Amino acid sequence: MKIGLFIPCYINQYYPRVGMATYRLLRNLGFKVEYPMGQTCCGQPLGNSGYERYATQGIDHFNGTFRDYDIIVAPSGSCVHFVKEHPGFDSGSGWEIMELSEFLIEMTALEKLKISFRKKVGVLQSCHGLRGLKLGKSSELMQRGASTIVRILKQVKDVRLVQLKRPDECCGFGGTFSVREAELSVKMGEDRLYDFINSGAEVITGTDVSCLMHLEGLILKRKLHLEVKHFSEILMPV
Amino acid sequence: MTDHYESAKKFLKEPSKVDWHDETLWWVRKKRDRAAGEVDEWEELREAASNIKERALAELDSNLMEFEQKAIANGITVHWAASAEKHNEIISDLLRERNISRVVKSKSMLTEECGLNPYLENHGIEVVDTDLGERILQWKEHAPSHIVMPAIHLKKKEIGKIFAEKLKIPESDDPQLLTETARQHLRGYFLHSKAALTGVNFAVADTGAFVVCTNEGNADMGVHLADVHIASMGIEKLLPKTEDLAVFLRLLARSATGQPITAFTSHFKKPARGKEIHLILVDNGRSAILGKRGFWKVLKCIRCGACMNTCPVFRKAGGHSYHSTIPGPIGAILAPHYDSEKYGSLPFASSLCGSCTAVCPVKIDIDRQLYAWRQELTRGNGSQLLVSLIGKALQRNKLYDRLGVFLSMIQRRFPWIVNRVLKAYTQSRSLPDVPAESFKEWYKRNRDE
Ligand code: SF4
Numbered sequence: 241m242k243i244g245l246f247i248p249c250y251i252n253q254y255y256p257r258v259g260m261a262t263y264r265l266l267r268n269l270g271f272k273v274e275y276p277m278g279q280t281c282c283g284q285p286l287g288n289s290g291y292e293r294y295a296t297q298g299i300d301h302f303n304g305t306f307r308d309y310d311i312i313v314a315p316s317g318s319c320v321h322f323v324k325e326h327p328g329f330d331s332g333s334g335w336e337i338m339e340l341s342e343f344l345i346e347m348t349a350l351e352k353l354k355i356s357f358r359k360k361v362g363v364l365q366s367c368h369g370l371r372g373l374k375l376g377k378s379s380e381l382m383q384r385g386a387s388t389i390v391r392i393l394k395q396v397k398d399v400r401l402v403q404l405k406r407p408d409e410c411c412g413f414g415g416t417f418s419v420r421e422a423e424l425s426v427k428m429g430e431d432r433l434y435d436f437i438n439s440g441a442e443v444i445t446g447t448d449v450s451c452l453m454h455l456e457g458l459i460l461k462r463k464l465h466l467e468v469k470h471f472s473e474i475l476m477p478v
Numbered sequence: 479m480t481d482h483y484e485s486a487k488k489f490l491k492e493p494s495k496v497d498w499h500d501e502t503l504w505w506v507r508k509k510r511d512r513a514a515g516e517v518d519e520w521e522e523l524r525e526a527a528s529n530i531k532e533r534a535l536a537e538l539d540s541n542l543m544e545f546e547q548k549a550i551a552n553g554i555t556v557h558w559a560a561s562a563e564k565h566n567e568i569i570s571d572l573l574r575e576r577n578i579s580r581v582v583k584s585k586s587m588l589t590e591e592c593g594l595n596p597y598l599e600n601h602g603i604e605v606v607d608t609d610l611g612e613r614i615l616q617w618k619e620h621a622p623s624h625i626v627m628p629a630i631h632l633k634k635k636e637i638g639k640i641f642a643e644k645l646k647i648p649e650s651d652d653p654q655l656l657t658e659t660a661r662q663h664l665r666g667y668f669l670h671s672k673a674a675l676t677g678v679n680f681a682v683a684d685t686g687a688f689v690v691c692t693n694e695g696n697a698d699m700g701v702h703l704a705d706v707h708i709a710s711m712g713i714e715k716l717l718p719k720t721e722d723l724a725v726f727l728r729l730l731a732r733s734a735t736g737q738p739i740t741a742f743t744s745h746f747k748k749p750a751r752g753k754e755i756h757l758i759l760v761d762n763g764r765s766a767i768l769g770k771r772g773f774w775k776v777l778k779c780i781r782c783g784a785c786m787n788t789c790p791v792f793r794k795a796g797g798h799s800y801h802s803t804i805p806g807p808i809g810a811i812l813a814p815h816y817d818s819e820k821y822g823s824l825p826f827a828s829s830l831c832g833s834c835t836a837v838c839p840v841k842i843d844i845d846r847q848l849y850a851w852r853q854e855l856t857r858g859n860g861s862q863l864l865v866s867l868i869g870k871a872l873q874r875n876k877l878y879d880r881l882g883v884f885l886s887m888i889q890r891r892f893p894w895i896v897n898r899v900l901k902a903y904t905q906s907r908s909l910p911d912v913p914a915e916s917f918k919e920w921y922k923r924n925r926d927e
Contacts, residue, residue, distance in 0.1 A: 252917045253882055254910045259917035260924075275921050280871070280878045288830065290852030291865045298872025305875075367831035371845075379511065380788060380836035382520035406504070410790050414829025421791075421827060422902035424486045427496070428790050428829070429907070457907030 243273040244309035246337070248319045248449075249281040255449050261472040262315045262340055268476065269349045273313070279305045284322035289416045292326075299328040312337040315472055317369025317447045318415075324373070340472060341388035341447050342375055350475075356397035357474050359467075362441030363389055363401065364432070364455065365408040366448035375447065379408050389447050389471055396474060402439040406432075413454035429458050436466065443467040445474060480820070482827035486795035495633070500793040502630065507787040509736025510837070516738075517728065526725050528841035531778040534718050535768060541683040541716050542759065548686025549757060552748040557758045562592035565760045569594065569675070569708055570601045572756060576706060578603070578672045582664075584690070584697035585609040586677025587625050587781055588710045588760060591803045594675075605675075606667045608696040610660050617644050623797030625804060626734045626783035631796055664696070674700030678711035678757070679780070680726055683718050687747040688757065691730060691740040698744050708756045709746070713764050714777040726780060729839035733782040767815050772850050776811050778840040785834035785844060791827055800824060807834035811847040818855060825851035879918065886912045 243266065247259040259275075266273045282302055283295030302323070306312050312335055314320050320339040323329045329337075344350055365387060369375045376387020386394075393399050412418070412428025419425075433455055436444050446452050449470050456468040490496055514520045534541060546556050559565035565588075573581065581598070583589065583605050595605045595616075607616045611629035615622060617640050622628030629637070634651040641656055642649040645663055650656065676697045681688040688709060690697045701707045717723065731737040749755040768774050786792045786806035797805040802813035802821055810828065813821035825848045832845040856862075871878045889896045889912045897904045 247917050249882075253886060254912065256913055256915065256917035256920050260920060263921070275918075275925070277918065277922075278875045280873070280875050283869075283872055286865060286869060288849070288852070289865075290826075290854075290856035291862070291869070292853050294862070294865050294869030295872065297869055301873045301875070367829070367833070371832035371836055378833070378836050380833060382514050382517070410829050410831035410833065412790065412829055414831070417826070417829045418907075419900065419902045421483050421486060422905065423490050424483075424791060424795055424827075425829070426906040427490055427794050431500070431790075431794075453910060454907065457903075457909065460908035461906060 241272070241311060242309050243271050244306045244312045244335070245273050245275040246279060246282075246306070246312050246314040246319070247275065248314060248316045250453065251315065251449050254453065255470070257478060258315055258449050258470040258472060261470065261476040261478060262313075264478075265472055265476040266313065269352060271349075274309075276305045276309075282319045282322050284319055285415055287322060287326070288414075296328060299326065303329060303333060306335055307333045309335050311335060311343070313340055313343045314338075315340045315447070315470060316449065317366050317373055317375065318450060321368040321372035339369055339373055339375065339388075339447060341369075341392055342373065345388045345391055350392060350395050353395075353475060354397075355475060355477075358398040360400045360402050360440050360442045361393060361474075362404060362436040362439060362444050363387075363393065364411060364436075364444055364446035364448075364451055365389075366446050366451045367408075367410050369447045370408055389445075392471065392475070393445070399474075402436075402441045404435050404439050406435055409435075411451045411454055413451045415450070418454060425454070426458070429454050433458055433466075437464070441466065443469055443474075445469050445471045447471065480801045480823075482795070482799055482801075482823040485799040485801065486791075486827070489796040489799055490794070496794055498633065499631065499796060503787045503793045506627075506735060507784075507837075510733055510784055510787065511736075513732040513736040513738060517732070523725055523729055524839055524841055527729055527839055528778065530717065530722050530725060531840050532775070534716060535714065535774065535777055537718070538713065538716065538768065541718055542713060545681060545683040545686055545716055546759075548684070550686070552686045554686065554748065554755045554757050557756060559758050559760045559762070562760070562762045565592045565710060565758055565762065566594050566597040568758055569710075570598060570603065572706070572708060573598075573603055573673060574601070576672065578706070580604040580606065580667075580671060581673045581675055582606050582608050582667050582671040582696075582700040582704070583675040584677065584692060584700055585612055585628070586675070586710055587622075587804060588677055588712050589675065590622065592710070592760070592762065594710075606664070606671070608664050608667070608694075608700055609692070610657065610694060613660060613664070614640055621798065621803075623805065624783060624786055625781050631798065668699050668703050671700065671704050673706040673708060674704040676701060676707065676709050678709050678715055679730070680723060681711055681716050681757075682720050682723065683716055685720055685747065687720075687745055689723065689727075690744050690746065691727075691742065693735075693737075693741045695742045698742055701744075701746075705752070706754045706756065707746070707749070708758065710758045710760060713759050713761055714779075730780055730782055733784040733837070733839040763816060770815075773811070773815070773847060775842055776808070776815075776847060778842050779808055779812075780840055782839055784837045784839065788833045788837045790831070790833070791829070795827070799827075807844045807848070808842070811844060811851060814851055814855065822855050825855060882916060886916070
């Protein structure tokens with residue numbers, strides 16, 4: 241099984257450490273994984289801003305880059321969601337794309353990992369992963385079932401998961417929404433942030449670095465003491 | 479065009495009110511969760527409702543013909559209105575022919591959509607809204623901010639003030655007292671009105687009957703005391719069979735307010751002796767929407783308001799921020815069909831979180847339609863040079879990488895430039911520091927480490 245690692249543009253630029261943690265984690269678990277150097281961006285920012293029609297060249301390029309892989313793994317629910325939802329991807333090459341936590345659960349890969357993380361952790365359920373990729377049951381649905389990331393964190397020793405008042409309300413990032421409706425986006429983010437703070441979380445984690453970046457930005461601006469980590473960084477501390 | 483962003487910003491200026499609005503609607507959402515959770519087959523019900531609606535819409539033409547035939551046979555007078563104007567004209571003519579100059583009206587979003595109140599007032603007919611929330615708004619000269627709780631943007635104190643001013647009672651914010659006062663005040667209108675206007679929640683093709691749901695009983699009170707009942711109905715409200723109601727009545731009130739069923743669920747089939755029922759079937763753009771691929775499912779909506787209660791944008795920006803008759807997520811995909819310029823900012827007023835889609839009792843793919851609208855609405859934008867360049871760069875990885883290095887350098891050396899360009903973002907949020915190397919650069923050195 242040949243795994244291609246897809247590292248979204250903002251992770252590549254701003255959070256290489258998340259790419260490193262993901263790469264090392266997969267290698268450590270014994271997977272044969274490569275990062276195709278020619279990759280660019282999936283085009284989601286264009287699509288969500290209403291310019292999907294300009295993303296077609298990028299999509300073709302993506303298809304070409306990952307042509308020889310069986311599975312594409314990416315540490316981002318929202319990029320994976322875009323690739324899965326968009327008919328232009330995967331024109332016949334046969335790969336499957338999975339968000340990292342989904343992949344780890346699917347492969348029951350975590351038994352080998354002996355890690356401990358002695359912190360109170362709050363999970364930010366990113367919407368595109370939760371509701372789009374159905375990585376768990378969102379609170380609107382009358383079905384139960386823990387999300388992939390919660391299931392993974394439960395396998396980490398000493399982690400204490402905190403209970404949020406609103407377990408899966410949107411953090412308000414939303415890509416260009418965060419700029420276009422800046423005040424609203426900030427208010428949504430603050431409300432999420434204080435839910436984490438009031439629940440006693442020391443660390444906020446999640447599947448999507450974009451949402452985490454938004455909350456981290458608020459934390460930095462307010463000089464609060466709250467750590468923000470992609471879950472791969474908990475599983476594979478550097 | 480009123481940009482949603484501007485009005486949201488205005489609403490957000492009063493943080494305590496925003497939090498109150500947000501919490502109140504979140505409380506309704508939680509009530510809905512509890513009520514839905516008590517029904518074991520909730521998700522199956524949603525699926526059934528979605529299927530019934532989709533089939534009903536696919537066969538809308540024949541269903542409507544059947545409905546009309548049955549309704550006429552029952553003694554209901556059926557009118558067809560292609561447009562809002564025609565709808566208003568029909569009502570105004572019916573009233574004038576009968577020399578009626580004052581009517582009581584229960585809640586109907588369709589009459590809001592058609593602008594019926596101002597139309598009738600212009601034609602010398604007084605309309606008295608009898609839904610408590612709507613009565614308050616009529617006094618305040620406000621538009622509804624929510625389709626189920628139209629005055630949810632007003633706090634008890636503000637309502638007490640209006641009552642004191644309009645009904646000359648001492649100012650109070652005691653809901654019981656205010657409701658009792660309203661009851662006494664409205665009673666006179668009910669007793670003396672010759673005609674009653676209502677909306678329609680569902681109509682049934684195989685019986686020619688229709689159903690009106692309220693919690694206040696004001697529709698029933700109006701209808702039973704008046705000689706003429708005029709009901710306005712959007713053509714998409716039609717269900718094929720009576721048993722379909724068993725699905726929809728279980729979903730509607732639970733989704734709307736978390737009640738098992740509305741306090742009053744009234745079935746109207748034929749006029750009482752000596753009385754008249756007029757039913758107006760209104761198109762007003764609906765059949766055009768029905769023909770639009772990717773968008774027609776918006777017509778499945780049963781106007782429960784659940785998507786508004788769950789929507790963080792709605793809760794924190796208020797219903798008026800949408801400037802459309804139907805606000806919230808459903809309004810954002812509906813309104814642009816009527817005027818894509820005026821309502822062009824609405825599909826962008828969303829983080830695409832998809833909570834609306836997951837809560838919707840008829841499973842409308844709201845977030846997908848928001849996305850689809852964005853693709854439509856950007857077509858008219860002027861120069862698209864920048865986006866087309868970005869699009870091209872995605873294909874040329876060398877150029878793309880160099881661009882990345884260049885932008886990192888800018889942010890590292892001239893952070894003020896980035897802060898200025900991205901001011902909207904960076905004003906309240908810090909951007910992360912740019913690390914010494916990108917992942918790609920790291921990987922080049924460390925692969926197969
Ligand atoms: S779109 Fe769905 S949730 Fe929103 S009002 Fe209509 S039926 Fe209710």
